[in-house]
Amino acid sequence: MKVEVHFRLPDNSVRKVEATCGLSLMEAGKQAGVPGIIGDCGGGAMCATCHVYVDLDWQDRAGEPEATESLMLQLTEEQRDNSRLSCQITVEEELDGLVVEVPKEHI
Numbered sequence: 001m002k003v004e005v006h007f008r009l010p011d012n013s014v015r016k017v018e019a020t021c022g023l024s025l026m027e028a029g030k031q032a033g034v035p036g037i038i039g040d041c042g043g044g045a046m047c048a049t050c051h052v053y054v055d056l057d058w059q060d061r062a063g064e065p066e067a068t069e070s071l072m073l074q075l076t077e078e079q080r081d082n083s084r085l086s087c088q089i090t091v092e093e094e095l096d097g098l099v100v101e102v103p104k105e106h107i
Contacts, residue, residue: 003019003091004096005019005029005095006097006098010104017029017034022091024086024087026043026085029086035107037086041087048076051076051086052100055100057099077105078103
């Protein structure tokens with residue numbers, strides 16, 4: 001099954017991505033060529049090059065970061081309360097329509 005995910009870029013344009021359920025949000029973004037979704041560590045929560053801001057309306061459904069992810073997020077230049085590593089968000093049916101913002105630090 002696929003769901004639609006919206007990546008808002010720093011120039012306020014939006015990339016709509018058909019994401020396969022079961023993949024990480026990072027994998028879906030990379031497959032679609034979304035600028036700023038780099039994923040240098042391959043999804044191990046070890047680099048923060050897939051950092052995104054989860055739209056406030058979606059925070060509950062996207063979940064909270066776990067300890068390792070929280071530590072890595074502290075190293076980002078533009079951490080916010082809604083910061084997540086997209087490699088740690090699994091695309092699921094309930095995330096259909098998810099909106100995330102790509103920080104300008106990766107563009």
